[in-house]
Amino acid sequence: MTEAVAPRAEIAAPARGDLEVRLKRAAEAIVVPLVALLAATALFSVFLLLLGKSPADFFALVAQGAFASWFSLQNTLQRAAPLLLTALCCAIPARLGLVVIGGEGALALGGLAAAAAGIAMTGAGGTTAQLVMVGASLVVGGAWIGLVGALRHWRGINETISSLILSYIAIALMNHFVEGPLKDPASLNKPSTAAIPDVAAIGTIPGTDVHWGLVIGVGLCVVLWVLMSRTTFGFAARIVGGNLRAAQLQGLPVGRLILIASAIGGACAGLAGMIEVAAVHGRANASLVVGYGYTGILVAFLARHNPLAVIPVAILFGGIVASGGLIQRRMGLPDATILVLEGIVFVAILVSDTLYGRWRIFQPRATAP
Amino acid sequence: MTPSRTFGLEALRITKRFGDFVALDDVSLKVAPGTVHALLGENGAGKSTLVKCIMGYYRPDDGQLLVGSREATIAGPRDAHALGLGMVYQHFTLVPSMTVAENLVMARADVPRVVDWRTELKSLERFIGSMPFGVPLQARVHQLSAGERQKCELLKQLYLERHFLILDEPTSVLTPDEADEMLGLLRSMAQRGDLTVLLITHKFREVSRYADDVTVLRKGQLAGAGKVAKVSREDLAAMMVGSRTLPxxxxxxxxxxxxxxxxxxxxxxxxxxxxxxxxxxxxxxxxxxxxxxxxxxxxxxxxxxxxxxxxxxxxxxxxxxxxxxxxxxxxxxxxxxVRCLPEEPLRNASVRTMSVAENLAFRRFDRTPGDRPAFWLHRAEMARRAQTLIARYNIKTASKDAPLGTLSGGNVQRAVLARELSExxxxxxxxxxxxxxxxxxxxxxxxxxxxxxxxxxxxxxxxxxxxxxxxxxxxxxxxxxxxxxxxxxxxxxxxxxxxxxxxxxx
The missing domain is CATH 3.40.50.300 (P-loop containing nucleotide triphosphate hydrolases)
Known part of the structure; x- marks a missing residue:
C-alpha cells in the first residue's frame, strides 16, 4: 500500500452524518410531491375561478364527499382498492425504468378471466372457486404486461406505446367476449357475462361495507415493498432501473428481471379486475373499464413508485373519485372536472421530477474533490 | 493581411463565487496580441471558470475585462463573439453528417434564407486559400480524421472573423504528430499577427515548445505568470501543485x-x-x-x-x-x-441515485456472507463493508448513504475501483x-x-x-x-x- 491509500480515520463518516443524509433524502422524497400537489391545487383553483366556481367550495366538497362521514369514507376505501393494485402495475416495472401504462387493459382481461373461471367453477366450493378465479386473473394479467416487458427487452419496442396499444386490444377482447361467446342472453341493455356463483363472491370486512379487496391491495403493497427494498431481486431491479449499462457490467440477467417485474405488475392489475368482478359487479362487463387503470398511473407517479407510499395516495385519489358525484350534484360541474384535476396533478408531478437534487437543504454537504 | 487583425486581452482581478465556494479569487491574466499564452492548472484550479467569465458564460462577481485595451462588458457568448473572441472546445461542435462547407456557412450569424452555394463555395475557397492549411470543403465531417476536424474547428473560428482564440485542451484527441502540427500552425499564425491564442492545457511539453507566456492557476488563485523561456518545467510543476510533494x-x-x-x-x-x-x-x-x-x-x-x-x-x-x-x-x-472499470464510471458502471454503500455492494449483494446465493439483502453487512472500503480507498463522501451522484469525479472513480478491486x-x-x-x-x-x-x-x-x-x-x-x-x-x-x-x- 502506498501512503496515498492508507486508511484515514477522519474519512470514515460518523453515524450521525449517515442519519442526517438519510433523513434529508426521505424529507426530499416527501416534500417534492407535496409541493407538486400544492402547485396543482393552485392551478386547478385558477381553472375553477375561470369557470366562475369557488375553489374553496370545491375542496370542501371533496373533503366532505371523500372523508367526512363513515359512509363517504367507506365509499372512498371501496374505490381505493382497485387503485392500489393498478398503481402497482405501473410502480413495479417503473423501478426497472419502464413506464408501463397498460393497467386498464390488464384489469379488463383479468376481470374477464376471473368471470370465465368463476362461471366454469359453478358447483365447486366457494374458496376453491375464488382461488381458481384469482389464479386465472393473475396469469392473464401477468402474461399481458409480461408480453410488454418481453417486447421491450428482446425486440426493443417502447414499453409505453406497446402497453397502451395492448390495453386497447385487451379492452376490445373483453368487449368481444362479453358481447359474444360469453354473453349472458339475459343481459340485454348492458351485455355481460353470466353471473359468477354467489359462493365465489368476495364479501365485506365485518362491520363495514368495504370489501376484502382493500385488505388484499394493502397487503400486496406491503409485500411488494418488502420485495423491492429488502430482497436481492429488488436490489438488482433498482440497478437495472438506475443504469442499464451498470447492470450489464455486473452481469445481471436484465431480460429476466424486466420480464418478472412486468409480470408482477400485470398480475396486480389482473387481480384488481378479479376483485371488481367478485366483490362489486358479480360479472364481467364494460363497468370494469372506468379508468382505474389510468388513475393508477397517476397514483404510482405521485407515490414515486414506492409501493408503501401507494397506500395513502390511492386512498386520496379514491376519495377524489368518490366525491365526483357530489361535486356534480352540488356545483353543477361535469364529471370531467375530476379528470382535469387529475391531469393537472399529473403534469405537476412530472415537472416536480426536475426538482430533485435542486434544493440545497436536502443535499449532503459538499465534499472535497 | 495586416498585422493589426488580432488584439490582446486582459482580465483584471477577477473574482467568481458559487455560493460559499470561491472559484476564482482575485485572478489577473494578461495576454499580449500576437502571442500564444498557456493557461496551466490542475482540474478544479479555475481554468475553465476564468475562460467562461471571459466568454460571457459566467458573470464575474468582481473585476474587469479589457479587450484590445478597451474595457469590455461581456454579458453573454454573443457579446464575446462580436468582440472577435472565439473558443474551440475539447469536444467537436461540427455536425458530422454535413460537409465542411455546410458547417462553415451554417455557423455564421447571418446565414441568408436561401443559400447561393456556388458563390458561397467560391468565397470559401478564397478564404481557405488565404489560410496556411486547408481542409476538403466538400468532405462530410464524419469522414475526416480527428486532426482534420480540429483544423475545421479552427478554420470555423477564423472564418467567423474571430482573431482571439481560446483552445480548451485541443490536443487531447490528437496523435502526437497531429498535435505538433496544429500547435505549430497556431504559433506561426500568432507570430504573423493573425491570431492571439489562449491555450488551456496540462501538458508541460506543449507549454515549453509552443507558448510565449504562461499563467498558472492553483485552487482558484494566481500561482504565477511569466515568459515561458524564463521558467523551468520544475517551477511550473511547483506552481501548479504548490508546496505539497507530487504523489x-x-x-x-x-x-x-x-x-x-x-x-x-x-x-x-x-x-x-x-x-x-x-x-x-x-x-x-x-x-x-x-x-x-x-x-x-x-x-x-x-x-x-x-x-x-x-x-x-x-x-x-x-x-x-x-x-x-x-x-x-x-x-x-x-x-x-473478472472485474471491469469502464471509462466515465457514472455513466457506465454505477447508479447515481443509489447510495455510495449500495453502489459499493453491486458485486456482493446477491451472496450471503458465507458466499451462498442470498434472497434477503444483508443491509448491516453492506453498511459495514461500505465503511471499510470508504476508509481504505479514501473515498470522500458526506456519508455512505449519500447518493453516488453527489460525489466528485475522482471519488466516484475511487468508489468504483474499490468495488471492482475489493476481492x-x-x-x-x-x-x-x-x-x-x-x-x-x-x-x-x-x-x-x-x-x-x-x-x-x-x-x-x-x-x-x-x-x-x-x-x-x-x-x-x-x-x-x-x-x-x-x-x-x-x-x-x-x-x-x-x-x-x-x-x-x-
Whole structure:
C-alpha cells in the first residue's frame, strides 16, 4: 500500500452524518410531491375561478364527499382498492425504468378471466372457486404486461406505446367476449357475462361495507415493498432501473428481471379486475373499464413508485373519485372536472421530477474533490 | 493581411463565487496580441471558470475585462463573439453528417434564407486559400480524421472573423504528430499577427515548445505568470501543485507471469455508431501483467471494453478467461474473478441515485456472507463493508448513504475501483481510468492498478493517454481501425513508432 491509500480515520463518516443524509433524502422524497400537489391545487383553483366556481367550495366538497362521514369514507376505501393494485402495475416495472401504462387493459382481461373461471367453477366450493378465479386473473394479467416487458427487452419496442396499444386490444377482447361467446342472453341493455356463483363472491370486512379487496391491495403493497427494498431481486431491479449499462457490467440477467417485474405488475392489475368482478359487479362487463387503470398511473407517479407510499395516495385519489358525484350534484360541474384535476396533478408531478437534487437543504454537504 | 487583425486581452482581478465556494479569487491574466499564452492548472484550479467569465458564460462577481485595451462588458457568448473572441472546445461542435462547407456557412450569424452555394463555395475557397492549411470543403465531417476536424474547428473560428482564440485542451484527441502540427500552425499564425491564442492545457511539453507566456492557476488563485523561456518545467510543476510533494505512482514489482489469463481470438464486434468495429485476431494477457492498448479514440476501444464488460454482444471469435469461454454473465464473472472499470464510471458502471454503500455492494449483494446465493439483502453487512472500503480507498463522501451522484469525479472513480478491486481479481479490464482527474487522484488510481498487477492480476488497460500506458504497462499494443497493428514491450517502446501505427502509417 502506498501512503496515498492508507486508511484515514477522519474519512470514515460518523453515524450521525449517515442519519442526517438519510433523513434529508426521505424529507426530499416527501416534500417534492407535496409541493407538486400544492402547485396543482393552485392551478386547478385558477381553472375553477375561470369557470366562475369557488375553489374553496370545491375542496370542501371533496373533503366532505371523500372523508367526512363513515359512509363517504367507506365509499372512498371501496374505490381505493382497485387503485392500489393498478398503481402497482405501473410502480413495479417503473423501478426497472419502464413506464408501463397498460393497467386498464390488464384489469379488463383479468376481470374477464376471473368471470370465465368463476362461471366454469359453478358447483365447486366457494374458496376453491375464488382461488381458481384469482389464479386465472393473475396469469392473464401477468402474461399481458409480461408480453410488454418481453417486447421491450428482446425486440426493443417502447414499453409505453406497446402497453397502451395492448390495453386497447385487451379492452376490445373483453368487449368481444362479453358481447359474444360469453354473453349472458339475459343481459340485454348492458351485455355481460353470466353471473359468477354467489359462493365465489368476495364479501365485506365485518362491520363495514368495504370489501376484502382493500385488505388484499394493502397487503400486496406491503409485500411488494418488502420485495423491492429488502430482497436481492429488488436490489438488482433498482440497478437495472438506475443504469442499464451498470447492470450489464455486473452481469445481471436484465431480460429476466424486466420480464418478472412486468409480470408482477400485470398480475396486480389482473387481480384488481378479479376483485371488481367478485366483490362489486358479480360479472364481467364494460363497468370494469372506468379508468382505474389510468388513475393508477397517476397514483404510482405521485407515490414515486414506492409501493408503501401507494397506500395513502390511492386512498386520496379514491376519495377524489368518490366525491365526483357530489361535486356534480352540488356545483353543477361535469364529471370531467375530476379528470382535469387529475391531469393537472399529473403534469405537476412530472415537472416536480426536475426538482430533485435542486434544493440545497436536502443535499449532503459538499465534499472535497 | 495586416498585422493589426488580432488584439490582446486582459482580465483584471477577477473574482467568481458559487455560493460559499470561491472559484476564482482575485485572478489577473494578461495576454499580449500576437502571442500564444498557456493557461496551466490542475482540474478544479479555475481554468475553465476564468475562460467562461471571459466568454460571457459566467458573470464575474468582481473585476474587469479589457479587450484590445478597451474595457469590455461581456454579458453573454454573443457579446464575446462580436468582440472577435472565439473558443474551440475539447469536444467537436461540427455536425458530422454535413460537409465542411455546410458547417462553415451554417455557423455564421447571418446565414441568408436561401443559400447561393456556388458563390458561397467560391468565397470559401478564397478564404481557405488565404489560410496556411486547408481542409476538403466538400468532405462530410464524419469522414475526416480527428486532426482534420480540429483544423475545421479552427478554420470555423477564423472564418467567423474571430482573431482571439481560446483552445480548451485541443490536443487531447490528437496523435502526437497531429498535435505538433496544429500547435505549430497556431504559433506561426500568432507570430504573423493573425491570431492571439489562449491555450488551456496540462501538458508541460506543449507549454515549453509552443507558448510565449504562461499563467498558472492553483485552487482558484494566481500561482504565477511569466515568459515561458524564463521558467523551468520544475517551477511550473511547483506552481501548479504548490508546496505539497507530487504523489508517485507505485512501481511494478516482479516479472510478468507465465499463466495466460485472458485470451482473445478472432474477436469481432460491430460499431453501432458506424465506425470501424472490432477485429482482433489474437491478444493475450498474462498474470502479473499490464497490457496497455494504445490508440486514437474511436478505433475500436469502446467496442473492446463493451464486449468484455457484457454491454455489447460480439459477432464472432472467442473470449477465454483462464481457458474458459467468457460472456460477461454474473456467475462466470464471479467464479473467474473478472472485474471491469469502464471509462466515465457514472455513466457506465454505477447508479447515481443509489447510495455510495449500495453502489459499493453491486458485486456482493446477491451472496450471503458465507458466499451462498442470498434472497434477503444483508443491509448491516453492506453498511459495514461500505465503511471499510470508504476508509481504505479514501473515498470522500458526506456519508455512505449519500447518493453516488453527489460525489466528485475522482471519488466516484475511487468508489468504483474499490468495488471492482475489493476481492482479488484475476482479470481487470480498465478503460481511461484517470480521465479528468487531478494529480493526486491519478497517482492513487494508477497505484491501485499497479498493485493489483503486483498481486498477480492480469490487467488490460485501454487508454487514450499514451503517457499513462508508457507509465504503468508491461507491454503495449496499438489498436487502429479495430485491429491490433503493433506490439512492443514497454522497455523498447518508441513514441514515434507508436504514433505512426496509431494513424495507420506503418
Amino acid at each position: 508517485e505512482t507505485a512501481a511494478r514489482v516482479g516479472t510478468v507471469g507465465s499463466e495466460i489469463v485472458l485470451s482473445l481470438r478472432d474477436l469481432t464486434a460491430d460499431d453501432a455508431r458506424g465506425g470501424h468495429g472490432l477485429a482482433i485476431s489474437d491478444l493475450l494477457v498474462r498474470s502479473h501483467e499490464i497490457v496497455g492498448v494504445a490508440g486514437i479514440a474511436g478505433n475500436g476501444q469502446r467496442e473492446l471494453v463493451e464486449v468484455l464488460a457484457g454491454q455489447q454482444a460480439r459477432t464472432g471469435g472467442t473470449v477465454l478467461v483462464e481457458g474458459e469461454p467468457y460472456d460477461g454473465d454474473r456467475g462466470t464473472a464471479r467464479r473467474l474473478g 482479488d481479481a484475476r482479470l481487470l479490464v480498465v478503460a481511461n481510468p484517470c480521465f479528468g482527474l487531478d494529480f493526486q487522484a491519478t497517482a492513487e488510481i494508477r497505484s491501485q492498478i499497479v498493485e493489483a498487477r503486483n498481486r498477480g492480476t492480469a490487467v488490460l488497460l485501454i487508454s487514450d493517454d499514451l503517457d499513462e500506458i508508457l507509465e504503468i504497462a508491461d507491454r503495449i499494443v496499438v489498436i487502429s481501425e479495430g485491429r491490433i497493428v503493433h506490439e512492443t514491450p514497454v522497455e523498447q517502446a518508441d513514441r514515434q513508432a507508436i504514433g505512426a501505427h496509431m494513424v495507420g502509417h506503418h
